Amino acid sequence: MTGTAEIAAEPERRGVRLVDWARWRRRCSLARCPPETAESLRDFAGARFRACCRRCAAPDVPVPAPAECWHRFETHLAAGRGRRGKRYKAWLFAWARGCDQPPAAALAFGATLLMRDVVRAYLAREAPDPRFRSLQAPLRPAGDGTLTAEDLLPAEETPFDEAADREFMEIADRQAARHWPDLDRRERVALAARGRGWPLDRPPVLRAARCGRSALHAAYRAALERLAARLRADYPAETSDALLVLARHTLGRLTVQAADWAGSERGCAALFGRRFRPIEPAPAPRPAAPEPVPAGRPGPSRSEPHAPTATRARRGRRMHRV
Secondary structure (H helix, E strand, O other): OOHHHHHHHHHHHHOOOHHHHHHHHHHOOHHHOOHHHHHHHHHHHHHHHHHHHHHOOOOOOOOOOHHHHHHHHHHHHHHOEOOOOOEHHHHHHHHHHOOOOOHHHHHHHHHHHHHHHHHHHHHHHHOOOOOOOOOOOEOOOOOOOOOEHHHHOOOOOOHHHHHHHHHHHHHHHHHHHHHHHHOOHHHHHHHHHHHOOOOOOOHHHHHHHOOOHHHHHHHHHHHHHHHHHHHHHHOOOOOHHHHHHHHHHHHHHHHHHHHHHHOOOOOOHHHHOOOOOOOOOOOOOOOOOOOOOOOOOOOOOOOOOOOOHHHHHHHHHHHHHO
């Protein structure tokens, strides 16, 4: 049986009889009831408390003793109030009288509903938030129970990381020395400009590279593709992450070398040899100011173009002769 039928039948299996509920109601406290009634109701409270904890997905929470579970249940009945001031103990027996089930099963079902609220209040105070987990708590997938969440957090740099970084730098120096003679003027200028953060389409950079913007962008891309292909060919067993780190270190070495070369190369020293400053875009040409009109002479109309002053003077003298 499941659902309401199982809940109604469970008190009968556990020995909770209607007379036990009646004695508890008449004497107002479980301490005044006979021992068999007190034991039956305490066992009922402990069983329902554990069941509600399982349904609330809190199996690891320690369940109180049956006597404490019943004490919490009685306290909730006496002190708990609804929005309209409903008394839960009076509601429990009034609801059982109007229920279609047998009286004992109806009382057990109503008490289970109230116990659910008791367990929720208990878990809110005593149980930890299920969304939080201690870093030192062992992870369940680990069979031996020694792996914790703290072990999976990224730690600070270790001597092994420093040694690996130094090895990457040494390999990058050798790769940059091998790759540098294969770079032409355009590629070296592009590396030097990008190392300073300059765009490749500025006129001073294009004049130093002696090419157009499309050719300079193509040269920069070709240099990077050759570097990546050489690293993949020299280190085929390395992972993509390791090759990416090595490529960044090598490109940094080539950028420094290109900046030193451009600072002394003819045609580039004027741009790269001076102190670093961003290249400002050329200012847009300002529109020419209109020619001033002499006093006492009307200016040109909107429909008639402006005629030179000398032409107007000759036309005026010609009309005077006529």
